[in-house]
Amino acid sequence: MEGTDGTHERETRKRLPITGKRENITExxxxxxxxxxxxxxxxxxxxxKELIFQSVIKFKDTLLGLPKTFLTGFDDRLRQFSDTLVNEIFESSKTSIEPEKLVFRHFETLRVPSKYADTFKVFLIKFIEKLLKQPRPMTWLDHLKWIGNLTHENRQGEIRKMSTIHYARWFILNENSIPGLDGAHLVFTSNYDGELAAYLEDFASVDEGPVNLVFGHCIGWPGARPADGFIKYVKEHEYPALIFYANYPLATVGEVRRALDWKNKTQKFIENDLPKLLKRKSGKWEASARKYLSGYLNELAKPTSNSEEVSESTFGVSR
Known part of the structure; x- marks a missing residue:
């Protein structure tokens, strides 16, 4: 087990319930x-503006059958829409804003097809309601809690695209958690494959904006890019663990995804193709077996997708 320093390596290896040496996974x-x-x-x-833009883009991508004429130029129209809404929000007193009327006044800017208009409106109204629940003014800690709750679910899919991450969690410690603590602290903990520098570079590449948004609440944060500053900051604030848990301590993220991919494809073969094969008459059985088994093996040979449905317990991302 290779850790971030010698102590980490020695202490961690004693306590992991595995045999042999595994050089990839680190806490x-x-x-x-x-x-x-x-x-x-x-x-x-x-x-x-960014929250509205990113959330509507993500919502739009969940809808099927949107016409190309609508999608062309949609990002520009959405920018205009979010700018107008936010300007009106900050020009008005917070108590006088009615989310439904606000959305309806400017909805035509998006040029949403009538088939999808009601769906878009409901989503936008609910999201604006969330925005307006934000306290103003607020402390850096209050803002971190608010922005974390608002954006948490949207980041799950992005972080799972990383090829090195097994698990990640952010949480806050304050005087209520540890009496005598000097102010509130943000804790980031993760299990990952490979070296720390490569992992953090991967994190900055996939999730640079949200990483800056979260860690930007901390004293001395240099930004996720260039990655050298990010790596130095993490090393300066690192607390090596004496013990940590990993669901699959003998496998890399890629190996776990591959195994899950094969499991899913094997399950489909057993449920769909095998019954058809067993129903064949004896004279045609050999040819049918070749056909179905060949198809099954070809499926297994296909590359595993990072976006494959993965168990929440395998790659966890939590606040």
């Missing part, structure tokens, strides 16, 4: 103090 825990004081309200309009 990381980094703890950084959250900035004290009030969060700058001047940042909020830009954040609102």
């Amino acid at each position: 990381l825990t980094a703890v950084a103090r959250i900035k004290p004081g009030t969060y700058p309200e001047k940042r909020l309009p830009h954040e609102y």
Whole structure:
């Protein structure tokens, strides 16, 4: 077991319930103090616009059959729509804004086909309601909690695209958690494959914006890019673990995904093709067996997709 320093390596290896040497999987825990004081309200309009834009893009991608004429130029129309909404929100008193009327006033900008208009409106109204629940003014800690809750679900799929990550979790420690603690702290803990530098570079590449958004609440955060600053910051705030848990301590993320992919394809073969094969008459059985088994093996030979449905217990991402 190769850790981030010699102590980590020695202490971790004693306690993992595995035999032999596995050089890929490592645990990381980094703890950084959250900035004290009030969060700058001047940042909020830009954040609102990005949140609306990214959330609507993700929602749009879940809908099937959207015409190409609608999709052409949609991003530009959505930018205009989110800019207009947010400007109106910050020009009005918070208590006077009615999300439904706000969305209806500017909805035509999006040019949504009538078939999908009601679905879009419901989504937008609910999302604007979430935005308006944000307290203003607020502390850096309050903002981190708010933005984390609002964006958490949207990041699950992105982080699971990483080829190195087994598990990741963010959580907050404060005086209520540990009496005498000097201010609130953000804790990031993760199990990953390979070397720390390559892992953090992968993280910055796949999830740069959200990484900056979360760690940007911490004192001294240099930004996810260039990755050298990110790596240095994590090493300075790292607390090597004496023991950690991994669902599959003898397998890389790629090996786990491949095994799950083969399991799913084998299950489909057993449920769909095998019954057909067993029903064949004896004279045609050999040819049928070749046909079905060949098809099954060809499926197994296909590359495994990173977006494959994966168990929540395998690749966990939590707050």
